Amino acid sequence: MSTTTGTSDSKVLGVVVLARHGDREGFYQNSTDYTPSGTAITALGNVQEFQLGQKLRSIYLNASSPSFISTVNTTVVKDAQVQIRADGGGEGGVIFNSAVSLLQGLFPATLDYKTTLANGTTITAPLGGYQTVPIESVEPGNDISLEGWTSCNTFVTATKAFYNSPSFKQKAAEHSEFLDLLPQYLDGRAVTLENMWNIFDFINVRYIHDATFAKSFPENYLHQARDLANFHEYGIFSSPQPNGIGNIAGQTILPSILDGLASIADANNPLKLVYQAVSYKPFISLFNLTGAAEMNPQLAGIVNYAAALALEVRQPNAGGEPVIRFNFKNGTDDEEFNRYNFLGSTNDVSLSTFVDTLKPVAFDDLPTWCKVCNNQQDRGCAMLSTLSISSTDRVSPVGAGFVGAGVTLAVVSAMLAGLYLLGFLTIGKRRRGSKFGSETDSQEMKI
Known part of the structure; x- marks a missing residue:
């Protein structure tokens, strides 16, 4: 194990970062199914995440750093170059708010964040050029990828x-x-x-x-x-067998990690920095699946607040395919990111080896999750069962949302039709005034 500084044998093309949330108030979760209670982030937690963002910036967005990603705009964030996802369940707003604070450190306010209007006026963003970076809130009810264990x-x-x-x-x-x-x-x-x-x-x-x-x-x-x-x-949250159910937190987050690594390695793809804000659970499963915990026993447990895993995609100076470097910082216990051995190797691992080893156990499609978790009721599984969708048909989280919306619309339509036939509902036209003062036709329903 060694620090990431001082390495010049390869060039960093981009990085996939997983970070745990910062310090929070008390939290309870059921010991059997891990149903969570509410909690809230603290000022300390926000500071921890902000400082983590600053650390990531000093490593990857600093031109003097040996791990500098030269293709990322380091002043004003370009949305196409970054992808941010935050777990919207479990500890709820704690994880999302942690992502907000981290991004403040990663992409700080800058006077360069401005726009010139047609009349020649220049407008700088508030708070000295505060940058708003789009964050995808991943809701467990619509997307299984960041909380595969919920309702399983x-x-x-x-x-x-x-x-x-x-x-x-x-x-x-x-x-x-x-x-x-x-x-x-x-x-x-x-x-x-x-x-x-x-x-x-x-x-x-x-x-x-x-x-x-x-x-x-x-x-x-x-x-x-x-x-x-x-x-x-x-x-x-681990299993001896890679496809064991204890690894589900890692199995369901892996597709987004693998997609991120592939996008970064693609010279034609502008994406170079992927950040996923999560709880401690995916870390345990991923450290097990990658063999990092076996080779580094200190990783076999709960990571600290604001801990972060950085999977660097590197291009060796000697040529050949990109390689993956495994760097981890265990919150404030570590001042720097440390490089860890994984997948049985004491060196960087080729991207193809990383993918070939982990892709067979990775999944984030709803039909597979419903089958693996033996669930025909929750998180959209009932809708799939109703529509008789085969587990071999891939349904993305977004697609599953459309399926749910379609089924809901069908049920509501059937209910309204029944009320109409029974005489409890009438439909007719009436005149109403619009907000602009004119009259328009509208449909009125009475129940």
């Missing part, structure tokens, strides 16, 4: 099996004395290994924000809770 019945079954496994029960027995010490600090929360993520999150949030708690809670307890939470989450 097979995932729930696997989680329960993990809790009943000999290794889990042995871990619980080995640390029972430590768990017995925690109730006095947990404000009535259930103290079981099954609830370990919620225990750790409660402790961690209080340790950061509550001075009284931080003074009374032993620091070594925090480390022990973290270790148990790492065991807990790695056991749930």
